Amino acid sequence: MISKYSDQKEKIKEEEIEEAAREIVKGNLVLFPTETVYGIGANALDEEAVKKIFIAKGRAQDNPLIVHVSNMQMVEDIVESIGDLERKLIQRFWPGPLTIIFQRKSKEVIPNIVTANLDTVGVRMPSNGIAKELIEKAGVPIAAPSANVSGKPSGTKVEDIITELDGKVEYILDGGFTDIGLESTVIKVEDNKINILRPGKVTKEQLEEVAREVKVDKHVLGRVEQNEVVSSPGMKYRHYAPNTKCMMIYSENEEKMINEINKVTNQMKQEDKKVLVIGRKEHLNSYLAERKWNVGETLEEVAKNIFTLLRKVDKEQVDLIIIEGVGEKELGLAITNRLIRACAYNYLVI
Numbered sequence: 001m002i003s004k005y006s007d008q009k010e011k012i013k014e015e016e017i018e019e020a021a022r023e024i025v026k027g028n029l030v031l032f033p034t035e036t037v038y039g040i041g042a043n044a045l046d047e048e049a050v051k052k053i054f055i056a057k058g059r060a061q062d063n064p065l066i067v068h069v070s071n072m073q074m075v076e077d078i079v080e081s082i083g084d085l086e087r088k089l090i091q092r093f094w095p096g097p098l099t100i101i102f103q104r105k106s107k108e109v110i111p112n113i114v115t116a117n118l119d120t121v122g123v124r125m126p127s128n129g130i131a132k133e134l135i136e137k138a139g140v141p142i143a144a145p146s147a148n149v150s151g152k153p154s155g156t157k158v159e160d161i162i163t164e165l166d167g168k169v170e171y172i173l174d175g176g177f178t179d180i181g182l183e184s185t186v187i188k189v190e191d192n193k194i195n196i197l198r199p200g201k202v203t204k205e206q207l208e209e210v211a212r213e214v215k216v217d218k219h220v221l222g223r224v225e226q227n228e229v230v231s232s233p234g235m236k237y238r239h240y241a242p243n244t245k246c247m248m249i250y251s252e253n254e255e256k257m258i259n260e261i262n263k264v265t266n267q268m269k270q271e272d273k274k275v276l277v278i279g280r281k282e283h284l285n286s287y288l289a290e291r292k293w294n295v296g297e298t299l300e301e302v303a304k305n306i307f308t309l310l311r312k313v314d315k316e317q318v319d320l321i322i323i324e325g326v327g328e329k330e331l332g333l334a335i336t337n338r339l340i341r342a343c344a345y346n347y348l349v350i
């Protein structure tokens with residue numbers, strides 16, 4: 001399939017990718033772009049190399065990594081079998097921002113550290129040209145989480161993450177601002193049905209064109225209670241959250257949403273507290289807050305900009321950040337999933 005996403009492969013010289021690939025083979029870490037977000041990659045077959053990822057990110061050992069491949073042979077080598085529905089999904093969405101959870105072949109192929117001892121493995125074939133070539137040249141599948149210290153928003157530009165990852169990776173491939181800006185859709189096929197464990201650019205609506213039934217896991221929008229069993233370990237962890245208190249406010253009725261945001265802003269003002277509103281361009285004039293940031297116009301723009309904005313908010317020294325919600329349709333589900341976590345479930349839908 002021809003890549004639908006632009007990438008900035010022309011920004012990188014062939015030799016740079018070759019050098020990065022050699023670092024992967026040597027067992028070192030490489031920061032590289034994908035069409036979704038940047039990844040911190042290591043040879044997925046090398047336990048010692050993968051250990052370095054967990055140390056660099058401060059990541060919990062029970063949170064498995066996605067294995068990135070560049071061809072179907074790599075998939076066949078690590079998974080037990082590929083079902084009919086999975087094949088259809090691969091045909092339609094790979095290479096691209098879809099991670100499929102398969103039964104793993106055998107514990108010896110992919111080390112336990114990658115899958116956090118689960119009997120499944122998450123696999124994705126990225127479409128970004130730099131990522132594809134890096135995997136191809138390394139000749140091994142690459143385990144890579146999003147490039148960020150655990151808990152922070154995923155890196156969508158090297159400038160945003162260079163400080164927190166400096167000295168922790170051996171090589172950096174700078175491919176510019178990532179195209180999508182949110183991590184891949186993570187799904188698992190069960191009884192011929194698709195379960196969405198993490199929403200992303202490949203939407204529920206698109207998956208419904210391929211499968212009879214598509215479910216959204218209850219923890220995609222719901223809070224995980226203490227000791228609750230989850231389908232994907234990543235759901236348990238604090239993610240994307242700035243230090244400043246955040247709140248998401250959404251209504252399908254724009255006027256109602258704007259009024260509510262202004263009401264909260266006024267309440268804060270009365271207490272002498274400062275508010276920053278992050279909203280769609282066309283709404284900014286209607287807000288009473290002194291500080292307002294434009295998150296974009298379309299859902300695609302919101303997805304692309306949100307992490308880089310969330311990384312900047314703490315510098316603003318405000319008391320509350322109010323973020324406009326975007327609803328749950330299409331790419332909105334993925335954005336809402338990230339926003340309610342960034343806001344530590346402090347949100348209002350009216």
Ligand code: TXA
Pocket residue numbers: 034036037038039040063064065066099101115118120121122124144145146147182183184185186197198231232233234235
């Ligand atoms: O777009 C992406 O997916 C990016 C780029 C770099 O490819 N990667 C990424 O990785 O977001 P990470 O590690 O930040 O998130 C992977 C998510 C986690 O929530 C993890 O729990 C889940 O995928 N996951 C991985 N393997 C799994 C498995 N076997 N079963 C269930 N969930 C799994």
Ligand code: MG
Pocket residue numbers: 145146154
């Ligand atoms: Mg992550």
